[in-house]
Structure formats: C-alpha cells, structure tokens
Amino acid sequence: MGDLLTFKAGKVRYDETTKRATPLAGKGLVTVAHHEEDATFVSLVWERRGPGAVDSHDGSEETEREELLLFPGDAQWVHCKKCTTGRVFALKFKSSGDRLLFWLQEDNGQAEPGTLSAADNEISAVLNSLLNVLEENDGNDIVMEDKTGENTAALEDTLSTTNTGISIPILSITDALPISSFVAHIRSLPEQALKPYYDLMPETFEHTRENLIKVIQTPQFFSSVDTLSSVFRDSAGIGSLVASQLGYPYQGEGIEGFLNGARESGLRESENDRVAKDQEDVMEE
Template sequence: MSTIKFNAGKVQYDEDTKRCTPLPHKGTITIKPSADEESFFDFIWTPKSSSGLEKDELLIIPGDISFKQVVSCKTGRVFALTFLSSGAKYLYWLQDVGDDEQLNKLTEKDQQIVKKIQDIITLDDDEDMEQESELPSETETVKQEQQFTLPILDLDDAFPFEVLQQFIDELSEEEFAKFIEDNSNDLPETIKSNPTKQGFNDLMRSGFFQQSKANLSNHLKRNNGSGFLLAQLFKLNYQGEGIGNFLQALRKSNHEKK
C-alpha cells in the first residue's frame, strides 16, 4: 500500500453542547504501513506550525476502525476516526478547498481519500468471518458514533485516587486480605508484611505510585506497540493500542475470571 496523505485539522468536541468546533490550525494526516506490526497501519496527524497542539500517533488495526463523515456538522467536512472496541474517537476536518455554498459536501478528492482509507481498514472476507463475533453490532456502532465518546487521555481519568480509595475502604477485612494475597507479587514488602487499608491508601498517594502510573499512561498513549507488549506481559487478550483498549482488555480478563 502506498502512503495516504492529506490536509486536515483537528476538531474540538464539547460534551455539554454536543458541538463540533474545527480548530483553525493547519495540519496533515499521514497513513502508512506500520514498521512494527505487520498488517497494521500508523495514523499520524501532524500540525504544520507551532500551534501548541500535540501530534496524534495512532495504530490502526483493520476491523477495529471506522472513518465516517459527521453528517450533523454542516459547517465543514468533519470525519470521526473511531476505535470500535473502545469507542475512542478522534475528530478531524478536511482542509483542502471545498464547495463554498455546501461546506459539508465532499469533493471528488475527498471521496477518493475516504475510499482509500476504507480499503485499508476493512477486513478481508476471511478475516471478517473470524472476527465478526468480536466486533460491535451495527446498532452498537451507531450508538457509539452518536455518543461521541472522547478517548481516555490518562489513567487518572479512569482511576482517580478518590475512586481507588473508595474501592479499598468499602472492602471487608476478609476481602481486603484476599485482595492483598491476589496482588502480592506486585506489592512492596512494607504492604505485604503489614497489610492495612491506611497503608495501601498511603502507597497510592506516594510519588512513586503516581510517577509509575504517569509513565504507564505515557507508554500507552504513544500507540507504538506498548499495548501489545503489556497485553503479553499481563496475559491479556490484546484489544488494540491506547489506554482505552488496555482498560478494555483488563475488564474482559476480569470478567472471564469470574
């Protein structure tokens, strides 16, 4: 496959108003075969100037991605790149000159770009049959697109300290002892030798724990294969790159153990 490259900007989505606002900064999307994972693709959005916006570096896995126009947006040609397994969504607007009267009308060039992307994100028939049961139904996919769920940007978004503390505090003494026993390989000796809820909460407040969580978040956000390596390490069913997919793998693993 040859590299797909086109001009596009990022879109800001407001959860409260459900409104998409195209940002004025110019940028470029590049899609090319991944050098690290065979049959996967690198999706990179790069700002053209010092806009202060960070580069998007995502790993595309055929069958787990949709790329569809947001038809409700009438002020530009906005597309949503959606990870079907997690619901994570990235919004972009096409920046090449379009129709001045119908701002959301795709040009012939736009349609060619969309077709090329559809060709690489669509599974072959054989692969589609194998993975059909693992993918969301059409109804579920439509619901995901309507919700515009934004990606989890940090593990703190999913596991703020208050939530973790509440989880620990609500455990009975027997449940807490079992929790410590099940996770003993990952806990420091100070906790294993004197397992108390206060001691565990203090550990979660510690700079070491916070730094370790931040480092894990950064590795997962790079979408450079870290999710695959961590899935192998923790013996999880790999769901894709990124924090959302890693959490999805953890949830599935926990559900299977019950």
C-alpha cells in the first residue's frame, strides 16, 4: 500500500532528569502508511534525510530510522503553542502517557518561526484523522526557545510530579513500572534474554527487539496490564494464589505485594546466577 502522508520534521530530545528539551539538528522525514503486516494499524516512520550530525550532549547518534505502530484512538498529534521559535508538535500516547516531540522542517513562508501555515494545519488535521482522534490543543506545557539546538529551554511536562512526602497508594502496576521504563529495560537486555518475551508475542510479528517494543506500546498490552492491576487490587486472596502458580515469593496482597514478590524473585535469580558464575570461574582456575 502507498504512503498516506509524508512531511519533513526533525526530532526533539527530552531529558527526564533535567526536564529540558533539545531540538536535534539534521533533516528528517515522517511517513505515515498502513502497517505492512496488518492494514488495520497505522505505521509512522521517522528517518533521517541525508547526512547531518546529531546535536547530542553525549555525542551519541540517533537511530537513522524509527518505526512506531499506532492503534486507532491511542495517539494524537498536538501542537505545542508555547514553542514560539519553532513549529513543535507532540505525538502523545493515551495508553502509556508517553510523548515524542518533533519540529516541522517544511518551508511554510511565515515571518514568525512558530507560526503555523495552512499547510501545517492540514498536515495536523490529516494525521489526526488517520489516528482516528479529535485534535486537541493541549500541548501548551511545552516550552522551547531555540529550534536550532544551540540553546536549550525548559520543557514543562504534565506527567512530572512534585515530591510532597505524601504516600500515594499504587492503583495500577504502571504507577510503579511505567511502560516507558519497561521499554528502556527491554532495550538494555542482551538478545538471548529476550526469548521468553518473544514466545509471548502475537504470531504475526517477527521476533525482533523493535517489534517487541511495538507490542508493549499497544493499547491491548496496556489494557491487559490494567486488567491484571484490577484483579490484584479488588480480589481478596488472589495474591497468594498467583504467587504459588507463578512461583515467586508471596509478599502480601494487592499490587504492591505482587510487585515486591516479583522483585524478590528477580533478586534471587540474579544472586543464583552470580553464584553459578563464581563456581564456573573457580572450576576454570
């Protein structure tokens, strides 16, 4: 199937630690099309257009091509109005709360760099139509002073919270383990450690790290996590039953008990692996 929409856009890097955003130098292209394996999904691909170094604090290179699998109603394309020195948009995911930032690179003929043209608005309308959502102007929490990357500016993230010292109950597994943290964990694992996850993937997807991440970011996965959270939260005695069936140490009822049990199981496995490795080293000596 042919492309549904293409437009020029660069990427913006957001640092969760410093709460600052940096537009990355280099030309980029966004292509939206039906997913090649299942036409009911939309695929959004960002790729670099030609050479160009990345404006990166750590000197690392960005991925030359990045593909996202989008489900109807889960993502929306939002204009960040406070970014007055560039036309910055956020691709926001309702299921995970994640967002990806882009700055438009199409020449729109406007005197003010942050002003949208009719063509820019058309791109936004078409993309949101493909995503099957109503366009919302709620990207106003993003502030950026310089789209060239020579300066950085504050990015006020609505998802960030202030530490008030108040103990907040865990109502969902994602309260303690956000999808974004799970994705970062998957990216950090060696290939051989991914096999147990591959075995749980839908049959239509090839067993690759990137496809696994796409599955984790789907509304279906988020819904399953939410259902599991509800079971632990609302069903008395289920924690003990699940612990015995899955083989992790029982650490109490509720979501927190499940997470503590899973953590304890992981620590024990790590310790067992360390002991086994030490024994192998002794044998080799």
